[in-house]
Amino acid sequence: MPPRNAARLYPLVLLLLAFVAFPLYWMASTSLKPQTEVFRVPPTFVPETWTLRHYVELFWLTDFGLLFVNSLKVCLVSTGLALVVGSLGAYALARFRVRGKEAYGRLVLLAYMFPGALLVIPLLLLFRQLGLTNSHLGLSLAYLTFAVPFVMWVMRDFFASVPVDLEEAALIDGASRLGALWDVVLPQAVPGLIATGIFAFLFAWNEYLFALILISDESLRTLPPGMMRFVSTTDTNWGLIMAASTLATLPMALAFGLIQRYLVTGLGAGGVKG
Incomplete structure (x- = not known):
């Protein structure tokens, strides 16, 4: 230009x-x-x-610190699981010859057509039978319903852009398929992993409905439903709410600023094909 x-x-x-x-x-x-x-x-x-009175009251008069730690724990677990499961699925779609894999790859995105309100009740009934309700692990697994399809969709095209010759050379040298994936493909896919990981983390960080329904113990609450307790029908401390919102936004703003280069590269490379 x-x-x-x-x-x-x-x-x-x-x-x-x-x-x-x-x-x-x-x-x-x-x-x-x-x-x-x-x-x-x-x-x-x-x-x-x-x-700074609102920030002092936030930590001394509320359980904001506990809510922050709970959200961080759930987001890290769900993002890590989404990257592992989604990357393995994306690699299979990109490398293996399976009948109907293109149609399946597009069907993966159907998960985004269903609103969370439609999935939360079946998940609640299923998690009750498995004993996963009211736990951070169950909430992390619930977030995989949206995070894994996104990771698979983006990483599939990213893996497809990595030359097959590099993997074949590693296989000839005696590496296993998983070894070639770990030593050859994933290092080339670091920008894509960072990009998809950030978006998976952001979804879990801001999610409200699943966290409200699947978690009933106040000590296990995450930030979105926990911060709603700062609002009442008789009085709303907007200074306190704004302080909590600022601190909740700060980690993601810093993350985007630090890895912006990888984020743009990853999304650009993942959108080359498909």
Whole structure:
């Protein structure tokens, strides 16, 4: 694109950035305002009085720390399982000659056509029989219903873009099929693994319905349903809610910033074929 045409896009990019970033700025700035300034009319876009009171109350008067740890535990387990299961399935679809694998690969995406409300009741009945209700393991397995199809769909095309000659050379040298996958294919697929892992983690981090239905013990609650306790019918501490939302958003914002290069590379490479 010529420099002159690219320069014309800068105002549009800045406008889009301001549109996307303003809610995040408003959330963070509100968390730093005293309660009286939060409800001021007209509102103040920059806090006149800066305070960390909401963050102090968040850790001293609520169980936000426990909710954060619970969410982190569930997200790490579900993301790890999704990457393992989804990568193995994607590798099989990309390398093995199986009748109807193309149709099956497309059918995998049908999982995204079903809303979570349609799946939560069957999962609840199944997990009750297996003794997995009210546990972080059961919640992590429930998240696989959406994370695994996404990982399989993206990683299948990514594995297909890795030259077969590299695997054949490893097999000739005596490596097993799993050994060739681990030593040859996966190192080439690191950007794709990071990209799909981030999106699987983000889904589990923000998911509300499954966490509300499958977890009833307050000590096992994750962030989305746990933060709803900060809202009541008589009083809502918006400063406290904004502080909790800011801290809940911060890990994902840092993750996206640190691995942005791998994220763009992985999604771009995974979309070459198919």
